[in-house]
Amino acid sequence: xxxxxxxxxxxxxxxxxxxxxxxxxxxxxxxxxxxxxxxxxxxxxxxxxxxxxxxxxxxxxxxxxxxxxxxxxxxxxxxxxxxxxxxxxxxxxxxxxxxxxxxxxxxxxxxxxxxxxxxxxxxxxxxxxxxxxxxxxxx
Numbered sequence: 052x053x054x055x056x057x058x059x060x061x062x063x064x065x066x067x068x069x070x071x072x073x074x075x076x077x078x079x080x081x082x083x084x085x086x087x088x089x090x091x092x093x094x095x096x097x098x099x100x101x102x103x104x105x106x107x108x109x110x111x112x113x114x115x116x117x118x119x120x121x122x123x124x125x126x127x128x129x130x131x132x133x134x135x136x137x138x139x140x141x142x143x144x145x146x147x148x149x150x151x152x153x154x155x156x157x158x159x160x161x162x163x164x165x166x167x168x169x170x171x172x173x174x175x176x177x178x179x180x181x182x183x184x185x186x187x188x189x190x
Contacts, residue, residue, distance in 0.1 A: 080139035082118070084147070092153065092172040097145065100165030101138075107162065109169060111155050118167065119144040 085096045097118055099107065107120040124140040152174045160169045 080122070080141060080143045081145055082143060084118075084145060086147070092170060093149070095147065095169040095171065097167040097169075098165065099162075099167050102165070104162045107167065109158075109160055111149070111158065114149045114151060114153075116147045116149050116158075116169070116171070117144060118147075118169075 083098045087094045087096075095116070099120065099122075102120055102122050106122070107118070110117045110119075119142070121142040122140050149171060154172045154174045157172045158169065160167060162168075
């Protein structure tokens with residue numbers, strides 16, 4: 052006990068790799084997105100640094116906009132012993148639900164300086180179609 056009072060940090064209370072393990076995640080990479088709305092529609096921005104435009108794909112199906120792609124692993128050599136990679140690599144997919152009234156055929160995307168900007172315009176006013184109700188004739 053006297054040793055603990057004199058050297059409170061001398062005991063190995065945590066496994067040797069404890070702090071390394073709490074910072075390592077086995078979750079897939081998901082890029083951060085911002086979604087805003089202006090008078091023309093939605094503006095979606097995704098941070099995708101280090102990804103080539105040709106490695107990105109945008110799809111819309113059933114009011115779900117999907118941004119997917121892949122960031123290639125950089126080739127590097129281990130030197131001076133310790134080497135650590137914290138940036139995420141590999142494929143990703145981000146799905147966003149769109150509001151019902153958007154002009155899917157007019158969606159445009161721009162990719163510059165690692166930021167993908169997608170503009171999703173609002174659809175015009177939908178015409179309301181009134182359905183006639185008839186009485187069923189009894190036999």
